[in-house]
Amino acid sequence: MPVFGQDLSRSLSRKAAILGPGLIGGSLAMALRRGDAPWAVSLWTRRAESVPAVEAALPGCPVSTDLAAAVQGADVVVLCISPRAIEESGERLTSLISPSTPVTDAGSVKSRIVTSLEPVLGGRFIGAHPMAGSEQSGIAAARPDLFDGALCILTPTENSDAAALDAIRGMWSAAGCRLREMAPAAHDSAVARVSHLPHAAAAALVHAALGKDRSFASLAGSGFRDSTRIACGPENLWTEIFLDNRKEIAAGIADLQEHFEALKTAVLRGDRGAVEAFLRTARALRSEDSA
Amino acid sequence: MPVFGQDLSRSLSRKAAILGPGLIGGSLAMALRRGDAPWAVSLWTRRAESVPAVEAALPGCPVSTDLAAAVQGADVVVLCISPRAIEESGERLTSLISPSTPVTDAGSVKSRIVTSLEPVLGGRFIGAHPMAGSEQSGIAAARPDLFDGALCILTPTENSDAAALDAIRGMWSAAGCRLREMAPAAHDSAVARVSHLPHAAAAALVHAALGKDRSFASLAGSGFRDSTRIACGPENLWTEIFLDNRKEIAAGIADLQEHFEALKTAVLRGDRGAVEAFLRTARALRSEDSA
Numbered sequence: 001m002p003v004f005g006q007d008l009s010r011s012l013s014r015k016a017a018i019l020g021p022g023l024i025g026g027s028l029a030m031a032l033r034r035g036d037a038p039w040a041v042s043l044w045t046r047r048a049e050s051v052p053a054v055e056a057a058l059p060g061c062p063v064s065t066d067l068a069a070a071v072q073g074a075d076v077v078v079l080c081i082s083p084r085a086i087e088e089s090g091e092r093l094t095s096l097i098s099p100s101t102p103v104t105d106a107g108s109v110k111s112r113i114v115t116s117l118e119p120v121l122g123g124r125f126i127g128a129h130p131m132a133g134s135e136q137s138g139i140a141a142a143r144p145d146l147f148d149g150a151l152c153i154l155t156p157t158e159n160s161d162a163a164a165l166d167a168i169r170g171m172w173s174a175a176g177c178r179l180r181e182m183a184p185a186a187h188d189s190a191v192a193r194v195s196h197l198p199h200a201a202a203a204a205l206v207h208a209a210l211g212k213d214r215s216f217a218s219l220a221g222s223g224f225r226d227s228t229r230i231a232c233g234p235e236n237l238w239t240e241i242f243l244d245n246r247k248e249i250a251a252g253i254a255d256l257q258e259h260f261e262a263l264k265t266a267v268l269r270g271d272r273g274a275v276e277a278f279l280r281t282a283r284a285l286r287s288e289d290s291a
Numbered sequence: 292m293p294v295f296g297q298d299l300s301r302s303l304s305r306k307a308a309i310l311g312p313g314l315i316g317g318s319l320a321m322a323l324r325r326g327d328a329p330w331a332v333s334l335w336t337r338r339a340e341s342v343p344a345v346e347a348a349l350p351g352c353p354v355s356t357d358l359a360a361a362v363q364g365a366d367v368v369v370l371c372i373s374p375r376a377i378e379e380s381g382e383r384l385t386s387l388i389s390p391s392t393p394v395t396d397a398g399s400v401k402s403r404i405v406t407s408l409e410p411v412l413g414g415r416f417i418g419a420h421p422m423a424g425s426e427q428s429g430i431a432a433a434r435p436d437l438f439d440g441a442l443c444i445l446t447p448t449e450n451s452d453a454a455a456l457d458a459i460r461g462m463w464s465a466a467g468c469r470l471r472e473m474a475p476a477a478h479d480s481a482v483a484r485v486s487h488l489p490h491a492a493a494a495a496l497v498h499a500a501l502g503k504d505r506s507f508a509s510l511a512g513s514g515f516r517d518s519t520r521i522a523c524g525p526e527n528l529w530t531e532i533f534l535d536n537r538k539e540i541a542a543g544i545a546d547l548q549e550h551f552e553a554l555k556t557a558v559l560r561g562d563r564g565a566v567e568a569f570l571r572t573a574r575a576l577r578s579e580d581s582a
Contacts, residue, residue, distance in 0.1 A: 131512040151510060180510075193500040194511040198518045200554055203573035205492045208547040209484040210576045217576075219442060219471075220485040221422040223521045227489045230514045231577045235570035242566050246558045253555040256499040257548055263491055264544040267537045275533050279526035282494035285501045285508075286522045 015040035016171060017074035019089070021054045021063070023133060024106045025080030026142030029058050031175040034144055039174065044070035046081075050139070057139050068096050076171045079105035083240045086113055090120030102164035104128045104171070108195065109244040110155040110184040123161035126168040127184060129153045129191065130177055135232035145176070152177035153191075155184040192248035199238055200253060202231035306331040307462060308365035310380070312345045312354070314424060315397045316371030317433030320349050322466040325435055330465065335361035337372075341430070348430050359387050367462045370396035374531045377404055381411030393455035395419045395462070399486065400535040401446045401475040414452035417459040418475060420444045420482065421468055426523035436467070443468035444482075446475040483539035490529055491544060493522035 016032055018025045021043045032039035043054055043063045054063045064070045071077055077097060079086045086105050093103065103125045107113050110127045117125045132150035134141060152172040156165050169179055182190070206228050210217055242249055259278075266274035307323055309316045312334045323330035332352045334345055345354045355361045362368055368388060370377045377396050384394060394416045398404050401418045408416045423441035425432060443463040447456050460470055473481070497519050501508055533540055550569075557565035 131510065133512075133514070150512065153510070190504070190507045190510050193504075194507050194515045197500055198496060198515045200551070201492055201496045202518055203570050204547055204550040204554060205489060206573040206577045207550040207569075208543055209488055211546075211550075211572075213481070213484075214576065216481045216485050219422065219444070219481050221424075221441065223424070224485045224489045226520055227493055227518045228573075228577050229517055231570075231573045233570075233574070235567050235574055238570050239563055239567040242558050243561055243563060246561065250555050250559045252499055253551050253558075255502075256495055257551050257555075259495040259498040259502075260491070260544050260548050260551075263495060264541050264548075267533050267544075268541045270534055270537065272530055272534060276526050276530040278498075279494050279522075279529050281502075282497040282522045283524070283526055285505065286497045286519050 014075040014171075015042065015073055017042050017044065017071040017077045019044045019067070019070065019077065019079050020081035020085075021045055021050075021058070021139050021142070022080060023137045023139075023141045023146075024130065025078070026054065026057060026139040027132075027144065027146035028078060028080065028106070028130075028175055029061060030142060030144035031147050032171070033058070033061070035174075037174075039171075042070050042072075042074065054139050057142060067092065071096050071101075074101060076167055077101060077103045078171070079103065079107075082237065083107050083109065083113065083244055087116040090117050090125075094120060100124060100161075100163070102126065102161075102167040104154075104168045106130055108191065108241045110153075110187045112244050114155055114157060114184045118157065118159055123159045124164040126160055126165050127155040128168065128172060129155070129187065130172065130175075131191075131195065132177075133233075135230055137234045137237070147172075148176035150177055152179055153187050154179060154181045155187050156181060157184065188245050189248050192245055192252050196241060196245055196249050197252040197256065199230050199233065200242070200249065201256065202228045206231050305366040305462075306333065306364055307367045307369055308333050308335065308362040309369045309371055310335045310358070310361065311370065311372035311376075312336055312341075312349070312430050312433070313371060314428045314430075314432045314437075315421065316369070317345065317348060317430040318423075318435065318437035319369060319371065319397070319421075319466055320352060321433060321435035322438050323462070324349070324352070326465075328465075330462075333361050333363075333365065337376075345430050348433060358383065362387050362392075365392060367458055368392060368394045369462070370394065370398075373528065374398050374400065374404065374535055378407040381408050381416075385411060391415060391452075391454070393417065393452075393458040395445075395459045397421055399482065399532045401444075401478045403535045405446055405448060405475045409448065409450055414450045415455040417451055417456050418446040419459065419463060420446070420478065421463065421466075422482075422486065423468075424524075426521055428525045428528070438463075439467035441468055443470055444478050445470060445472045446478050447472060448475065479536050480539050483536055483543050487532060487536055487540050488543040488547065490521050490524065491533070491540065492547065493519045497522050 016039050018029050029041045041061045048065050051063050114127045130152040132146050263278050307330050309320050320332045334354045335358050339356050342354050405418045421443040423437050554569050
């Protein structure tokens with residue numbers, strides 16, 4: 001009986017053109033190639049020297065530096081390139097793909113990208129932010145299970161095309177993601193707190209912990225290592241994220257500074273009740289998250 | 292040939308009395324019971340109701356609420372109790388153990404404990420801080436490999452007894468720790484940066500990320516979870532640590548606030564070079580650590 005379903009899904013096999021086969025794009029390609037109904041995947045990379053490594057990591061997937069060749073026949077185009085490159089890609093794509101071909105991306109800040117691309121690509125552009133990654137980057141760090149169970153936030157707007165939204169939902173689901181939809185600005189505000197602010201905090205903590213005496217690193221245990229791991233992420237990408245979402249991130253840092261000020265004051269005063277309440281509330285908020 | 296060595300080590304089997312079989316004390320007992328030359332271990336717990344769970348976790352180790360019974364015949368006494376209880380234990384111990392029996396502890400702040408206990412216990416008290424743990428607590432979280440490869444900082448002073456220091460070194464080594472020795476004040480200053488400050492930062496980050504809208508937790512990925520995991524630690528213990536090391540922790544928080552201010556200013560100004568340099572330096576400092 002399930003034979004029908006399998007045959008049907010195979011007959012619906014689709015093709016994704018993934019631009020930028022780094023950690024995210026490479027992992028997406030690997031994820032879509034898995035399973036009973038693998039997608040066809042073609043890849044575009046800007047640099048000719050990276051073609052051999054991408055071909056080796058993704059056997060059976062054509063890899064090209066020619067954008068026209070990479071997107072030909074694609075049912076979905078996925079922009080896994082830098083935020084600036086995403087914004088600049090619109091005009092060139094419109095000349096290469098059919099007007100109805102859905103386009104999505106994987107950028108961490110959505111308002112700016114959606115505002116840039118909707119006027120150029122129209123309602124078939126559906127912003128996306130898969131909440132998965134690591135402090136590593138590049139095709140060497142890519143893995144097929146990166147998105148399994150990870151949340152992917154889609155940011156459709158009132159201009160979005162329903163068929164394109166369906167196709168983009170299907171593609172990210174096929175990669176293993178759970179889906180959620182939010183307005184671009186609401187996404188940027190929330191993600192500033194739970195994704196961008198942790199990165200800022202990890203980097204600032206490294207400065208404060210090791211900036212004056214690097215030898216303290218030899219005393220660090222798993223707590224320090226876990227809480228600063230994300231500070232090893234690529235600074236060029238994170239600089240773009242911080243600047244693209246600057247108001248929300250600055251507001252988050254300002255909040256954080258107020259909390260540090262309250263804690264510092266309580267510690268210096270020896271105010272046991274205030275210190276304990278600060279830590280208890282944090283533990284309770286954090287524990288609800290993991291529950 | 293190794294038979295001689297093994298027999299010799301067996302003949303040197305020693306007995307540790309561990310006061311407070313929680314995560315640290317319970318794991319220490321489990322660690323010492325392993326291997327070819329297991330230590331004898333007796334345990335003291337304040338609460339009668341926790342005896343059955345400790346007995347079940349550590350078969351073959353007598354568990355008592357009677358301090359005199361627990362420390363009888365011990366070659367080493369280990370205080371794995373709260374900082375206040377450590378300080379208060381000295382007078383009672385002197386009446387129960389021989390004047391030469393070495394005593395050590397596992398507290399996270401050393402100046403205050405060493406200053407309290409040396410006058411009472413003399414040079415046989417050797418402060419220790421095993422840099423291992425987790426956000427969990429209690430005997431249920433204890434595990435025999437908690438200390439394997441972890442750094443244990445010993446804080447002997449000019450008053451320390453050489454034989455006691457040797458015995459305490461041997462005990463923490465037998466548990467699996469790497470050893471290092473520092474003066475109590477130098478320990479507190481360094482550990483404030485790489486252990487206590489990360490805890491403060493994790494708690495403050497939870498407040499800033501989730502304090503205004505708890506539903507943001509549903510958007511959090513592995514970066515947020517890793518960087519805030521330690522905020523789930525027991526607040527009563529961490530409050531004592533923060534207050535015992537208040538000057539060093541307050542200085543660390545002040546440094547952290549300055550780094551946040553610099554980052555916030557650079558982000559709001561759109562100063563790409565400054566943001567990227569901030570993140571690059573953090574990544575480089577953190578990467579050296581893990582190298």
